[in-house]
Amino acid sequence: xxxxxxxREIKQRYKGIGVECGNCQRVYFPPREVCPHxxxxxxxKMKERELTGKGKVITYTEIHEPMSDFKMMTPYIMAIVExxxxxxxxxxxxxxxxxxxxxxxxxxxTIRRLGEESPSxxxxxxxKFVPIR
Amino acid sequence: MKSSxxxxxxxxxxxxxxxxxxxxxxxxxxxxxxARMGKGLNIxxxxxxxxxxxVISISIQAAKWAVKRAKLRGEDIGAIYVGSESHPxxxxxxxxxxxxxxxxxxxxxxxxxxxxxxxxxxxxxxxMGLVASGMIKNGMAIGSDTSQGAPGDAxxxxxxxxxxxxxxxxxxxIAKINYTTSFTTDTPDFWRREGQKYPSHGGRFTGQPAYxxxxxxxxxxxxxxxxxEPDDFDYAVFHQPNGKFPVKIAKxxxxxxxxxxxxxxxxxxGNTYSGAVPLGLAATLDVAEPGSRILVTSYGSGAGSDxxxxxxxxxxxxxxxxxxxxxxxxxxxxxxxxxxxYAKFREKIxxxxx
Amino acid sequence: xxxxxxxxxxxxKIGELWDMSLRELGIEAGLSAIRDAGxxxxxxxxxxxGNMSAGRLINQEHIAPMIADYAGLDDVPSVRxxxxxxxxxxxxxxxxxxxxxxxxxxxxxxxxxKMTDVGDQEAKKILSATADWxxxxxxxxxxxxxxxxMARYHMLTHGTSKEQLASVSVKNHAHGALNPNxxxxxxxxxxxxxxxxxVSDPLSMFDCxxxxxxxxxxxxxxxGKAESYMGExxxxxxxxxxxxxMAVHDRRELDAMKATRQAGTKAFSLAGLxxxxxxxxxxxxxxxxxxIMAIEDLGFFxxxxxxxxxxxxxxSLNEKVSINTSGGLKAKGQPVGAVGLNQAVEAVIQLRGDxxxxxxxxxxxxxxHNMGGTGASAVVHILGRWN
Numbered sequence: 001x002x003x004x005x006x007x008r009e010i011k012q013r014y015k016g017i018g019v020e021c022g023n024c025q026r027v028y029f030p031p032r033e034v035c036p037h038x039x040x041x042x043x044x045k046m047k048e049r050e051l052t053g054k055g056k057v058i059t060y061t062e063i064h065e066p067m068s069d070f071k072m073m074t075p076y077i078m079a080i081v082e083x084x085x086x087x088x089x090x091x092x093x094x095x096x097x098x099x100x101x102x103x104x105x106x107x108x109x110t111i112r113r114l115g116e117e118s119p120s121x122x123x124x125x126x127x128k129f130v131p132i133r
Numbered sequence: 134m135k136s137s138x139x140x141x142x143x144x145x146x147x148x149x150x151x152x153x154x155x156x157x158x159x160x161x162x163x164x165x166x167x168a169r170m171g172k173g174l175n176i177x178x179x180x181x182x183x184x185x186x187x188v189i190s191i192s193i194q195a196a197k198w199a200v201k202r203a204k205l206r207g208e209d210i211g212a213i214y215v216g217s218e219s220h221p222x223x224x225x226x227x228x229x230x231x232x233x234x235x236x237x238x239x240x241x242x243x244x245x246x247x248x249x250x251x252x253x254x255x256x257x258x259x260x261m262g263l264v265a266s267g268m269i270k271n272g273m274a275i276g277s278d279t280s281q282g283a284p285g286d287a288x289x290x291x292x293x294x295x296x297x298x299x300x301x302x303x304x305x306x307i308a309k310i311n312y313t314t315s316f317t318t319d320t321p322d323f324w325r326r327e328g329q330k331y332p333s334h335g336g337r338f339t340g341q342p343a344y345x346x347x348x349x350x351x352x353x354x355x356x357x358x359x360x361x362e363p364d365d366f367d368y369a370v371f372h373q374p375n376g377k378f379p380v381k382i383a384k385x386x387x388x389x390x391x392x393x394x395x396x397x398x399x400x401x402x403g404n405t406y407s408g409a410v411p412l413g414l415a416a417t418l419d420v421a422e423p424g425s426r427i428l429v430t431s432y433g434s435g436a437g438s439d440x441x442x443x444x445x446x447x448x449x450x451x452x453x454x455x456x457x458x459x460x461x462x463x464x465x466x467x468x469x470x471x472x473x474x475y476a477k478f479r480e481k482i483x484x485x486x487x
Numbered sequence: 488x489x490x491x492x493x494x495x496x497x498x499x500k501i502g503e504l505w506d507m508s509l510r511e512l513g514i515e516a517g518l519s520a521i522r523d524a525g526x527x528x529x530x531x532x533x534x535x536x537g538n539m540s541a542g543r544l545i546n547q548e549h550i551a552p553m554i555a556d557y558a559g560l561d562d563v564p565s566v567r568x569x570x571x572x573x574x575x576x577x578x579x580x581x582x583x584x585x586x587x588x589x590x591x592x593x594x595x596x597x598x599x600x601k602m603t604d605v606g607d608q609e610a611k612k613i614l615s616a617t618a619d620w621x622x623x624x625x626x627x628x629x630x631x632x633x634x635x636x637m638a639r640y641h642m643l644t645h646g647t648s649k650e651q652l653a654s655v656s657v658k659n660h661a662h663g664a665l666n667p668n669x670x671x672x673x674x675x676x677x678x679x680x681x682x683x684x685x686v687s688d689p690l691s692m693f694d695c696x697x698x699x700x701x702x703x704x705x706x707x708x709x710x711g712k713a714e715s716y717m718g719e720x721x722x723x724x725x726x727x728x729x730x731x732x733m734a735v736h737d738r739r740e741l742d743a744m745k746a747t748r749q750a751g752t753k754a755f756s757l758a759g760l761x762x763x764x765x766x767x768x769x770x771x772x773x774x775x776x777x778x779i780m781a782i783e784d785l786g787f788f789x790x791x792x793x794x795x796x797x798x799x800x801x802x803s804l805n806e807k808v809s810i811n812t813s814g815g816l817k818a819k820g821q822p823v824g825a826v827g828l829n830q831a832v833e834a835v836i837q838l839r840g841d842x843x844x845x846x847x848x849x850x851x852x853x854x855x856h857n858m859g860g861t862g863a864s865a866v867v868h869i870l871g872r873w874n
Contacts, residue, residue, distance in 0.1 A: 001625060009621065014193075014234040030622055036732075050236075059643070059741055061635035062688045063627070067615060068608045070627045072184045072477065072484070078632045078687075080736045088736035090623045090633075094183065095151045095466075098688075103643055111193040111234055112185040114626060123221055125189060125230060126626065133466055 006124050013126035014111055016051040018087060027085040053109035055083035062098045069115045081107055081129055092128040106132045134313050136265035141306035142299050143271065144203025144452060147415035147460040148194040149295035149402050150186050153178040153467045154475045156290045162472045163285045170290055175376020179293040179403025181470060182279045184478050188217045189227050192277040193234040195298035198457040200235050203300045207236025211269030213243040214259050216252025216276045216407045220245055249323060250372055251433025252276060253407045258313055258439060260301035271302040278406035283331035284481055291375050293403030297411035307449045308418060312359050312442040316351035323434035343436050348382050351438035352430045359442055363387040367425035370396035370413035372432035374404045395420050401464060416460035423447040490710035491586045492720040495524025496832045501701035501820030502670040509545050509601035513554035516702035517597050524706035525717025532591040534565035537578035537598035538824035543613045545604050571617035572773060574598060575827025576857030576866035580726050586707045598825035599702035610698045614823065617860035619734035631695055633735050633861045635687035638776035640741040642689065647779065649689055651794030653680040655775035656693045658803050659811050663818025665845035670699055670820030694775040701822030703829045721838045725869040727753025733863045746865035747784040747856060754867040762786035766850045767809040767837055769830035771858040772816050781856055782810060809847045812837060827857035838872045
């Protein structure tokens with residue numbers, strides 16, 4: 001990722017700022033300009049909404065063949081998490097052993113290092129999930 | 134130093150990474166009796182950050198919890214200072230990233246501090262001054278480190294990771310800071326030169342003329358100026374580079390194990406450097422009753438100490454219930470790893486270009 | 488709308504073709520399709536080329552005129568079509584529509600991908616960019632992992648087993664062993680597949696298609712003129728495209744591909760045919776779970792029955808419905824942007840009765856299903872025997 005591309009989405013990556021459709025109250029993350037359900041009815045009515053960060057695991061995997069930037073974390077767990085706001089996110093699940101992961105596992109967000117541009121480049125931070133104990 | 138206006142702590146939280154390594158495991162790699170080494174240092178295990186953790190992520194976790202516990206919003210924070218000797222960037226503040234993550238940007242002042250292991254308490258004092266002067270309503274002081282120990286060096290048995298965040302303000306206090314003193318000299322006991330990966334130290338020189346002299350000097354000034362003595366405090370937290378020094382200084386100054394027990398985390402998590410005293414204070418606040426009094430003295434190589442006379446208010450009970458884990462909750466969630474895993478986590482494996 | 492026929496096919500070998508460039512791959516496939524059809528260069532009015540990522544794989548954009556130029560067709564207008572893994576199929580649809588509409592008579596549709604000029608790590612990363620880079624890949628989600636999470640969900644929801652996933656791989660390798668153009672022309676035993684190293688749990692190495700070099704092409708013309716050319720024609724009876732959310736997490740169904748269902752429904756309705764009418768299908772088995780979902784979503788088996796059906800052998804050659812007689816992406820290979828055309832080539836071979844050892848008996852109708860990314864786009868064509 002380039003610097004502006006990362007920087008532009010800091011609010012989403014650090015704070016989980018999504019949007020709520022003013023028409024149907026559905027929540028979206030990342031933010032959308034248009035609600036896919038309400039379409040034109042939603043234009044101008046999408047308002048910012050900070051997610052609580054809590055949710056439960058819908059499905060998951062443990063990656064053994066990563067993209068090169070993630071080798072130091074390998075093997076690592078990815079999950080699709082359904083947030084309390086009924087919106088889903090993809091993220092790493094950390095601080096848990098793979099055999100302890102199961103559907104329905106309750107998780108919370110935490111902010112971790114996602115990667116870096118290069119050893120001399122900027123560091124990317126963003127959300128990952130940890131189990132709620 | 135007494136502030137002209139009552140200031141204190143409104144919220145706090147500590148964070149320690151989940152992974153641990155034992156001195157025995159480290160000793161095996163270097164042909165040393167690690168168990169004996171650990172006993173000598175009074176360290177049973179030290180915390181290890183996972184590859185995706187650093188001072189920024191640790192600070193953010195502690196800061197988010199502290200804000201939540203204080204029932205504040207990010208924009209209520211007028212200043213953020215992060216003390217550490219392992220900031221991920223040499224140039225570019227940790228504090229701005231923490232500020233963005235807690236939603237405090239853009240109307241705040243922020244900076245990173247470095248004063249070896251006492252950078253966190255230096256941040257306390259800065260926030261106290263800004264609050265007392267009325268320049269800001271709330272400030273956040275963070276002490277956090279993922280400290281470095283060269284492979285095979287004595288420091289490797291203790292250098293650990295963790296941090297704590299405190300919100301300093303003038304209202305809704307869970308603890309008042311009655312008084313603070315500092316004691317600063319030019320004492321080169323431990324340092325890291327620009328561009329060097331690992332710190333260097335003066336071996337036994339880090340003891341008497343450094344740690345002991347400054348902690349005692351600073352604490353004694355506080356006793357004198359406030360007319361107190363060890364008996365007046367229910368708890369005490371001293372900087373803890375290992376499990377031996379704080380116990381030794383406490384005994385020498387007339388404190389009991391009961392007083393320093395709750396804040397003495399080093400035997401279980403190792404030396405978290407700038408995070409050590411803030412974490413010790415956070416753990417003490419977790420168990421302190423309303424009205425109890427806590428003496429805190431940090432130590433940073435180079436060298437200096439900051440002491441604080443802290444008095445817990447009734448409000449402490451209220452904020453304990455707020456969905457934020459205690460330091461004990463965080464520390465007890467731990468998993469031991471091998472030296473091989475530790476080497477991978479701490480990037481001691483040269484992975485070349487990928 | 489005019490009926491459209493395929494009158495010529497061509498494809499390169501598929502695999503690690505170290506000595507061939509994208510240009511050469513495209514030309515070889517295109518020229519052999521043109522020769523097969525027996526059309527002359529000056530008759531060709533338009534060229535469509537499906538390609539996923541030449542820009543990142545070989546640092547070359549604007550590849551359609553480049554390939555046309557080196558094929559000696561520098562005066563034929565050409566355009567590249569991109570829809571991730573569905574690029575080839577989508578190019579076929581564009582070609583079909585330009586002939587059906589009456590705008591063009593003779594159109595060449597090709598697909599080409601050169602994956603091995605970058606390292607396999609880099610190729611995987613580029614493929615992962617067909618998922619949602621900013622909201623999936625950046626967090627560490629590989630392309631494999633997104634399918635692995637769908638596989639996990641399918642297993643949790645329907646009881647699909649690892650053995651059932653593996654049986655897709657075993658079958659497609661068995662089919663590939665009969666295809667002289669396949670990248671892997673050998674059978675693999677179940678035990679070997681089950682013991683393969685994990686890529687992204689529950690998917691192991693043999694659940695994942697390779698990343699290959701290759702190209703394929705077809706020549707289209709109006710059905711009314713098809714018999715005046717040399718190649719034995721095959722009818723395109725229906726086409727349909729489907730769409731879904733870009734990121735897997737935005738889809739409410741994780742055990743199905745809405746885009747596949749939508750594309751299939753549309754194509755069947757245009758063709759006036761039903762799944763049971765199909766004698767064979769080439770489906771997008773970039774992962775074993777993809778084939779299981781595809782045969783369910785296309786209506787060959789009820790949801791959740793794809794795994795057991797495969798394990799029973801219902802999808803093997805000349806059983807209930809022959810799925811991926813070519814070997815599929817798993818064994819024939821995965822030159823990403825060419826896949827849709829590789830499938831078309833196989834369908835034409837089957838419908839002409841030229842498939843030799845892997846010939847589907849009395850093949851009258853066949854379906855080809857090509858999918859983009861993790862399922863955000865899909866395209867289905869239904870083809871029929873000329874007589």
